[in-house]
C-alpha cells in the first residue's frame with residue numbers, strides 16, 4: 001500500500017480516503033464479461049507493471065457478478081464466473097498487496113438488471129465484509145423513484161453507509177448516482193466519493209444528446225456518453241466540495257481504450273488527476289500499449305492527485321475558440337495549489353488548431369488577492385522555478401521493456417515507488433520523477449508562454465525559488 005503521510009484530522013465519515021482512491025474497474029473495457037480469471041490476471045499485471053506501487057490499489061469488480069439471492073436472502077456470486085467464490089478472489093487480491101472492490105445498486109436491480117441491494121443493505125454489507133471486500137461502488141438504477149430531492153437520495157444512500165460502517169471492516173463507500181440530487185452537497189458525511197456526472201464515453205469533446213447537461217448542478221438527467229471535456233467543464237462549479245475523505249468522481253479512465261489520441265488521453269489523465277478525481281483505470285491492462293502505460297504511470301501527474309492537501313483545481317479562465325465538428329473549441333487555464341506551496345498550472349488547448357498560450361503569475365495567483373488590499377500577494381512577487389510535468393514522460397521503449405519484463409534498470413526520472421516513499425516526501429526531496437523536467441523559471445514581470453498543440457495540455461509545477469533555497473539550507 002502506498003505510504004501517505006497525513007496528519008490526523010477530524011474527518012466527516014469513516015476516516016478513509018484522505019487522498020483520492022486509485023485502482024482499476026472492469027466496466028469501461030469489459031462490461032458484463034467479468035470472471036475470477038479476469039480479476040486475478042489483472043491484479044497480477046498491475047503489480048508486474050509497477051502500477052500497484054504507484055498507488056493503483058483497488059481492483060473493482062463492477063456489475064454482473066451475482067446470480068441472485070439464496071433462500072436466506074443472501075447474494076450469491078455467479079459460480080460459472082467465480083468458480084472459487086468471492087472470498088477466494090479477495091484472498092488472492094490481498095495476497096498481492098491490493099484491495100478488492102465490489103458493486104451493487106441502491107435500487108432493486110443493478111443497471112444491468114442483476115439483483116440490487118435496496119432493502120437488503122445490512123445483509124449485503126455483512127456478506128461483503130465476510131468475503132473481505134474493501135470497497136463498494138453503489139449505483140443508482142431501479143431506485144423505485146426514491147430520488148428527486150437531496151434528502152430522498154441522502155436517506156437512501158445513508159442506509160448502506162451505516163450498514164458498511166457497522167461491519168467494523170474498513171470499506172470505502174463510493175457513490176455512483178451520477179450527480180443526481182447534487183451529492184457534492186451532502187454525500188461527504190456518509191461516503192468517500194461521489195460520481196458527479198453521467199457515464200463517460202471514450203470521446204474527447206463530442207456533444208451527445210444522451211448526455212444533455214453541460215453543468216453538474218441541478219442536472220435533471222445526467223445520462224451517459226459524456227465526453228472528457230463535458231465532464232471536465234462540470235467541475236469548476238462544484239470544486240469547493242473536494243476534501244480529504246470525499247472526492248468528486250469524474251468516472252473511470254478511458255486511457256487505453258482506443259477512442260482518443262495520445263494527447264487527448266494525456267489531457268484526460270492530467271485533468272482527472274488535477275481535479276482530485278479518483279483514478280480508476282478502465283482498460284485491459286493485459287494488453288496495455290507502451291504509450292498508455294507511460295501515461296497511466298507518470299508519477300509527476302499522480303503526485304498532484306495524491307497531494308495531501310486534497311485541494312481542488314480552479315479553472316481561472318476559459319475562452320471559446322475555433323469550433324470544429326467534434327464540438328466547441330475552447331482554451332482554458334487551470335491551477336491547483338499543493339500542500340507544500342507549489343502551484344500546478346495547466347494550459348489546456350481543446351481548440352481545433354495548435355496555438356501559443358500565455359499566462360502570468362498575477363493570473364495564476366488571482367485567488368490569493370483579497371478585496372482589502374491593493375498589494376500584490378507575495379506569490380506574485382516571487383520568482384518560480386518551472387518544471388514540465390510531462391517532460392520526463394517514459395519513452396515507449398522503456399514502457400515496452402516494462403511490459404515485456406525485460407527492463408533492467410530502474411529509471412529515477414520516470415519511475416516511482418510510493419510504497420517506499422510517499423509522494424509528499426518525494427516531492428520534498430526534489431525527486432526527479434515527481435518534479436518533472438526543470439525548464440526554466442518565471443519572474444513577476446514575465447509572461448509564461450507555451451506552445452500547446454491541438455487537443456493537448458501543458459502541465460507545469462511552479463516552485464518558489466525562495467522556498468527552494470530555504471529547503472536546501
Ligand code: GLA
Nearest residue numbers: 027062063111112139176199
Ligand atoms: C452505471 C454506472 C457505470 C457502470 C454501469 C454498470 O451506468 O454509472 O459506471 O457501473 O452502471 O451496469
